[in-house]
Every structure is written in C-alpha cells, then in structure tokens.
Amino acid sequence: MTHHSLHGGDPSVLRRLNSAATLRALRDGGEGTLSGLAGRVGLSRPTTEGVLAELIDRGLVAEDAPRPGAGLGRPARRYRFRAEAGHALGIDIDAHRVRLVVADLTGGVAGGHRADLDVQAPPGERIAGVRAAVKACLAAAGVERRSLWAVAAGTPGVVAPDGTVTSCTVVPGWEGVHLARELGRSFSCPVLVENDANLAAMAERWRGAARDVDDVVCVHAGLHTGTGALIGGRLHRGRWGAAGEIGMLPEMGLRDTTAALITGTDAGPEAASAALAELTSAARNMPCGDVPAGGGSAGSARPALDHAGRVLEAAGWGAAEARAVVERLAARMARGVAAMALALDPEMIVVGGPLVRAGDLLVSELRRRVEPLCLSPVRIVASELGDESVGLGAVRLALDRIDEDLFRVDRPSDPSAKG
Amino acid sequence: MTHHSLHGGDPSVLRRLNSAATLRALRDGGEGTLSGLAGRVGLSRPTTEGVLAELIDRGLVAEDAPRPGAGLGRPARRYRFRAEAGHALGIDIDAHRVRLVVADLTGGVAGGHRADLDVQAPPGERIAGVRAAVKACLAAAGVERRSLWAVAAGTPGVVAPDGTVTSCTVVPGWEGVHLARELGRSFSCPVLVENDANLAAMAERWRGAARDVDDVVCVHAGLHTGTGALIGGRLHRGRWGAAGEIGMLPEMGLRDTTAALITGTDAGPEAASAALAELTSAARNMPCGDVPAGGGSAGSARPALDHAGRVLEAAGWGAAEARAVVERLAARMARGVAAMALALDPEMIVVGGPLVRAGDLLVSELRRRVEPLCLSPVRIVASELGDESVGLGAVRLALDRIDEDLFRVDRPSDPSAKG
C-alpha cells in the first residue's frame, strides 16, 4: 500500500478535488467552453464557474475572448490552460556534450540548446559548462529563470535517490558528485537527477515508440548499455537507483558495447576494452573537429563513438562487413536483453541510444535473437526519438514533479521544499 | 499515470472518502472510542458518529459495550472493525498437495487444511481434489461459503492475466487450464490465480522477512526456481504474468534446481534432468507413504523432493558432503539471483521455497556469492514463513482484492463483476 490519506476532511478537500479535476480536464482535453467543461468534469455549471475563477486567480487558467460565428445561440465563454504559466527544463549530460530542452506546462517545446563538453574536464568545470549552457538555452528560448518550476537532469551511471552519482564508468571523475545539489544552486525550484536510460524510457512512453504502454523496458545502447524500466507506467528506480544495471554481469553482453562494436568480436569485455584503448590512443593525435581544443589528454570516449558511427553508417547502406559486425553485436547483447525481458515481462522493449541509427539493423537482429529466448510475445522496437530521448525524458520527469504539486489534494505544508 | 478520477463530485464523495478513512483507521488502528476515532481520522465527533452509523448498517463495524472502570469520566462508546463480517481464502496448489488458509478481514487466520494430490492426476481430477479440500477446510474452520468475499490460488508456472496457466513444467497437464474459471464455479465471489513465487513475495512482505520493505524479490527455490517481485509495495506480474521467469535462461542456474541439488553438480540442466528421471524411475517401485495409492505411474516430482529433503537435512546437521552439495547449488544459482538483483535493485531478496530448510546454509552461501556481483547493498535473507508462504500470500492477495471494494471511493457500478 503506497500512501493512504488517513485523514478525512472538510468540504474544502472536495473543492480541491474538483479544482484538480477541472484543471486536468482543461489541460489534457484542451480549451473549452464553460458548459462544455462542466459536462466533461461532471460538475454543475455554477461550480465549474467558481473553480475556474479560483484557477484564474492562481494564474493557471485564462479566459479567451468568445468566438461569435462558431455556432447557434449565445457565444460561450472560453477557457484554456495557461501552459505558459511555468516551464520545465530537461538536461541531458553526457561524456562529451550537454543537451537542453525547455518546455511549457503542457510539454510544448519552447526551445533547445546543445554545447560540447570536454570529456576530460573535472566535475566542477563540467558543471560550469552545464550552467553556461542553461543560461544560453533560457536566453535563446526567451524563458525567464523564475518561470522554471522544475528541472531534471539525466546522466550516465547510477544515481542515488538523493541525486548523487554513485557509479559511472563513462564520465571521468563523475562518481561521488552530488549532482542534484550542485545544479540546485542555479535554480530556485526542485532539481531532480536521474539515470539516462531511465529518462529515455520515460520519453519513449511519453512521445516515442511506447506511447500508452504501461510496462516498458528501454535498452539504451551506448558506450555501456544500461536499461530503464517503467512498471505500471511509473519509473522503477530501485532502492539505490541502480535498477536496470544488469550489464554489470559480463556474460550479459551489455558492457562496453561500443567497444565490442568496434572490435567486431564477441570476445570478452577485456579484449574489447583493450581494443578501445588502443583505438583511442591512436586517435589522440589525429585532428578531430568536434573535440574542443585543449581536450583529448587521455583515453576519450569520443573517437570510439565516431568510429562506431562510421560502422553503423556503413551497415546502414549495406556494407556486408559492417552488417556482420552489427549482427555479432546483437548476438552478444541478446542474453542481457532477454534477461531483462524474462525478469520483468514487459509489453515492449524499446532499443535506443547512440548505437541505434537509421536502418534498424541492430533492432531487427536483436528481435530475431531475443524472441526465441522469451516466454512472452514482447514487442521489440526501435526508438523513435533518437538522441532527443534523454532530454525529453528529463522534461517529462520535471513535468511529473510539477504535476505532483499542481494536482495535490492535501494542504501544501512547506512550499519551499526542494525535491 | 495510473487512473485519475477525471470526475469531480458531490458532497457524497466526501462522505465516501471519510467513511473509507474511518473504516481504515478502525481496522488498522484497532478498536477505539468515538472521540478517540474522531481524533485519529481528523474529523469532528458528530461526523464520525454519522459515518459509524452507516458502517454499522453495512455490517462492517460493531459497537461494543462500554467499559466502566477504564478511567475517569463517563464511559466512552467503543467501536470495533467486524473482522468476522467476511473471509478470504488462500489456496496453494502444488504438484503433490494442496494447502488452504482461511482468514478473516483483518488477516487473522481462522483455519487451515492440507490434502495430498496425485501428481499424475489430470487437471479435472486435480481441481476436484482442490474442491473437496476447500469444503473440508471451510467445515473445519466453521466458515460459511457465503462468508467468503474473495479467493486466491497460487500455482507453479506462468499465470496469464485472465487466470489461465500458460506454462508449467512441474504439474503434468496443467498448461492451458483456465484455473480462475474452473475454481470460480465453486464460489460466488472473485477468484484470483497467481504464480506461487509472486504470492510468496507478498506473504514475506506481509508477515515474513520483508515487513515494511517496498522493493523486494522473493526467490522461490523448488523443482524449478521462480522469482516474484514487489515493486513500490505492489506485485509486479508483467504484461503476460511471466515476470520473474529469468530461470528460463539456462545459464542463470535457476532451472531444475532440485535436480541440480540431487546430482550435486553444476553440470548443465540436461544432465540434472536425466539424473532426476533416473532417480524417479528408481523410486517408482519403492513404497512411498505420502503418495496416494494409485499414483506414481510416471516421472514424479515427489521422490526428488524427498531426496532433496534428505540432502538438506544432512547439510543441516553438518554432513560435509551434503554441505558441499548445497554450496555447489548456491554457486549455480548465484548468477540468476544476481541478475534479478541487478535488474530490479531491490532493497531485499528473500530466499524461500521447498529447498530452504533450517540452518540457512543455502541462504548464507547465496549471500556470499551474490553480493560481490551486485552494485547495491541488497539484504539477502531466509524466508520466515517456510511452506506457509504461498498460502499466506494467496490470502493477502484475496484481502487486497477485498480492500479494493471496501475502500473504493467512486460509485460501485457492477457489484456482480468477478475479478
């Protein structure tokens, strides 16, 4: 049992209930007339009128001008949800870049931004880079900082419930950083931090391949392949935020997936890591336009991803050798994906992340390999969001946090609390 | 988002809300005085009085005689939850026996019963055996059939959402049986069917080792080892009811665990199955007190469990050879348990099922083997419920179903619907 409102209440809780229901109807069902709304929510017209007046007072609803000519009879008063009353900011922090998405309260994207980060930068510098990107993003989108009602950030690695990165293999020095607190300094609203695969899963359910699917696993294939799971429509983080890290078992084939793609073998992870290190050190002295000047002082993830990108591209236009490499990668990953499918029995598995490109070869190969290992007819599909997924998922997480306050029925006790 | 009450409502929903809160306070907080209750629920005394009158009318609450001498002042009227107003029945159907538990509405056990079943009996006969056991159980406990408000049954194998056994390796002929419908004929209340490991997990959270733990995995070690998971305090069934069947991957070491124990090897499952078949066929002609006369016509699970029991017993009093066998089993199972721990990151893993006996050797060995493979400090503990777990879990599931109706706030639409 989650949390039952042990306390009954005054008639005022009824008002709050109706207020929340009306606001939801207006936001999810789009603008509407007074009587139309009353019908949708199941309340009488006078009540709806009173509730709306209150919502207008709180700045959440606006009355539009009536539209004559829309039909017979006296024109109806029209109300709409004020999506512009607040905003949510989603941040996708990766080893070598940061992506941002700002959206209004209905999730309408108001702007985005991206900036490169030095892979080798220490955490402080990295966070400073994120701060600068946030500033630029807000300026470009024309969104004021005080209009932000919640911020969420995604990062590779395990994120503890308090927002600390407790384990991260792909961003140097990132472990132990209390990211929620660090980022929190820049904002006066709740700041959440979450694992990137988890956010990708939320994004796919919101606007991607898993729309309206309640039980979904998102396989986020990158340098290391992590998975995120939504169970009953809700994110499952695990007790320590480490859910989905099944790739920690080497035989699952989800570790160092990019390296495995590069070497083109299903040899053990040590061989792949060695190959990656070699490749990286070879690439260090080559000009590499995207890497910021001054970076590249030690083993970097960027050249590996670039190389992987070339392989995937080649597989896309049909190069037999490249296709064989991707097929071997799929064979390697199949165990781990099947294990997640068997453990959770989701309705759908969405495969996304940097290693998934147009052509869907990796996905169709995974489908072929994983399905025979499963008990249930799980649907394995490619991400529809590409590299937007983590940023969008972060926006969704922030919006969920906002909704918590927006639709809460019990009295707000401490509105200055940060999450 | 799960299910939002899109509709606002009359003052009557307020009454239903307060009625539910009062009932819950009375049930969970124990009996109380009128004023004391009002304070607990946060309502005024007159309101509480009205709500209680209504609850008494519905037969859910009774007024006890006031107790003079309990303190100063006028004796207070005392109210209590009528736990005896209805009952829940839990059924644990296994390959060779059926166990039943009846409990009242607070979960107080009113009676139990067990009966042997012929392992080789066809489904119809097996179900008839269950029916007979139900009858005997109700008679012994003095509970009338119409007093049953919900029934839940646990079985090995995968149970589809509609209550069909879609896959079962340990009960012959059990696949394809629509167990919920078959059992439903005997009752005029909702009948639920669930996988046994899932029920064991519910039981451990209710009254076992995982009290007050929201994220828990229960490893149910038997002929085949399945796992059940509670996530956020709720059972996670999976889209097709197959969640937790990670043992379908042979390298997880969870398949044919009893056979593996018997052979004492960590050889592949084929070797173990062959050994089991051999043992079974050898045991067929031996007298075996517990097996009903007429049974034992083909490969049976019972001798295997008996043999396994002897090994575990020997390990319990310290026989070195037997201990080594159990240690090898733990080593075999560690992969699968670790995979579940990594996939879900639960707070606790409870190890139960027929293969767990006093002494906890299997559990401590698993702890030693699994912890190094995990990212998070998961607690691995032994079941506290032994072979009661599945039956108790079934009772808990039935009680949850009852609670759904008891505390529902929206108007009941079709009270004759079966779940």
Added chain:
DNA sequence: GGCCATTATGCAAGTTACTTTCATAAGTAG
C-alpha cells in the same frame, strides 16, 4: 452518601460547497 471533577454525549446553529431551476442575454436563421 453527597458533591465535584472529568469525560463523553446529544442537539442546535452555522459554514462550505454542490445542485437545480428559472428568467434573461446574445447570438443565428429565415
């Protein structure tokens, strides 16, 4: 045994919030 402090009860008046009802306003169609 009578009186007081204590605690709970029963009833009445007041408040909040929702609903129904009816007369009126503001448009469109002919």
Added chain:
DNA sequence: CTACTTATGAAAGTAACTTGCATAATGGCC
C-alpha cells in the same frame, strides 16, 4: 423583425462538515 438556440446570472435548496453548549454518566473525595 421574429423565432429559435445556446449560454449566462442569480436565487433557492440540499448534503455534509464544524463549532459550541447544555446534559449525562462515572470515579474520587470528604
């Protein structure tokens, strides 16, 4: 310009919760 349609505005009515006060029942004290 009239008739019809649809929405509005205000008033009366109902359900349910709260506060407040006089009253009842008990234990302890003198």
